[in-house]
Amino acid sequence: MxxxxxxxxxxxxxxxxxxxxxxxxxxxxxxxxxxxxxxxxxxxxxxxxxxxxxxxxxxxxxxxxxxxxxxxxxxxxxxxxxxxxxxxxxxxxxxxxxxxxxxxxxxxxxxxxxxxxxxxxxxxxxxxxxxxxxxxxxxSQAMQAVYRMITRVLRNDLTVLILGESGTGKELVAEAIHELGHRKSGPFVAVNAAAIPPDLIESELFGHEKGAFTGAIAQAIGKFEQANGGTLFLDEIGDMPIEAQTRLLRALQSGRIRRVGGRQEIGVDVRIVAATNRDLKPMISAGKFREDLFYRLNVVPIQLPPLRERAEDIEALVKHFLGHAAREGLPERRIDRAAIALLEQQPWRGNVRELRNAVYRLALMARDDVIDAETIAMVLGQDSALAERHDDLDGLRGALEGWLAGVAPAPGTVYHRALAAFERPLFEHALAQTGGNQLRAAKLLGINRNTLRKKLSDLDIQADSFLRLG
Missing domain, CATH: 3.40.50.2300 (Response regulator)
Incomplete structure (x- = not known):
């Protein structure tokens, strides 16, 4: 047993x-x-x-x-x-x-x-x-994996490296780790390595003494000391100059820092959470990022998925942002399913940040209380991908209306007749695009592989006939 x-x-x-x-x-x-x-x-x-x-x-x-x-x-x-x-x-x-x-x-x-x-x-x-x-x-399953990793680091001080494209919410994850962890009573201090001039980054991190350099007219406390007892979030760590990386590594290994121009070492107790939108391994090979620093930071990696890989979360995100927009004084809006479907098809290269900005713009400029596909085309029409998708929907709508007018269907049969007419070419097109690969075809269509197999069986479509040879 x-x-x-x-x-x-x-x-x-x-x-x-x-x-x-x-x-x-x-x-x-x-x-x-x-x-x-x-x-x-x-x-x-x-x-x-x-x-x-x-x-x-x-x-x-x-x-x-x-x-x-x-x-x-x-x-x-x-x-x-x-x-x-x-x-x-x-x-x-x-x-x-x-x-x-x-x-x-x-x-x-x-x-x-x-x-x-x-x-x-x-x-x-x-x-x-x-x-x-x-x-x-x-x-989504991708976000469930993120949640599970966050909960695993709440009761310890292991260093976390958050990886993900710009706009995926890396700072939100860092804040969650701090606010829900055992250091929540301490300070949360964030520093963006990409936003600090290279000649000032060591002073920003470790502080400086009066007279340490031209313009240092008074002593300054750095981010490490400010975060003592709490969490220091090092954002865009991949943009940190190589010289500063050396001093950062020493501070992480020893738990002690020295202000620029100072002689005394100062003990600091901070939890380090770092983040980057860069792939650090090629940077290591190119000599732009220290390998030993990478391994010191990459104790617990958390990979944030891009929004295009979790489109099923868009509806919840949109409703969340609409609620926030209303609490910030914008008109209260709702959104219909057709509009959500339109948003789910977009690449969102700016990820959640881009979606949030789009939702706020919709909340501000929509003519009606309910945001529909027409509203999205009107407000976000300058986005070519959205405009093209709206044109596709208009084309599909026109084709469907023409087909229904031609067949004069009996009452109660419209949905099934329309579905039968459009499903076969849709599945055949997906198989043709993927060379008969059912897994890739299912992913292209955004459905489960078992669902695809059942549909192919129901429609008597032979996937093997689309296989590419050679």
């Missing part, structure tokens, strides 16, 4: 799958579907690990976790949740959870986590309270 597991899950089908997988690995599993039954089982038996859903039939499983901790303080907890928001991930972390799995999850990963939890025991630590309004929004 590998260990005894208590599974608290009110979805019978999910519980059956998890139970079967764990029992195949030699675990003994007891399952219940409510808080009341959970507490009864914990009172009558000893478990090596507990897996619990958040929303149960009789209440919020996490809200009542205090009684579990009181009864079984050393028992590791693994949280499962379909409420896959950043707030849920933080709440799971607040309980001292060993691991958090948003649904749907990889069953092999879950079994592996149970094995590790049984072997490692619990992860005790201080509670981290969730901040209000942190704008980390999205339920």
């Amino acid at each position: 590998n260990g005894k597991v208590l599974l608290v899950e009110d979805d019978a089908s999910i519980a059956t799958v998890i139970r079967s997988a764990l029992e195949d690995e030699g675990f003994v599993v007891d399952r219940c579907d409510s808080i009341v039954a959970r507490d009864r089982l914990l009172a009558s038996g000893k478990y090596d690990v507990m897996l619990t859903d958040v929303m149960l039939a009789d209440g919020d499983g996490l809200a009542t976790i205090g009684s579990v901790r009181a009864a079984c303080p050393a028992m590791p907890l693994i949280v499962l949740s379909a409420q896959n928001t950043f707030d849920t991930a933080v709440r799971a972390s607040d309980t001292g959870a060993f691991e958090y799995f948003p649904k749907p999850f990889d069953l092999d990963d879950l079994v592996r986590a149970v094995s590790q939890a049984v072997g490692a025991g619990s992860r005790p630590g201080e509670e981290a309270q969730s901040g209000d309004g942190l704008p980390l929004v999205g339920r």
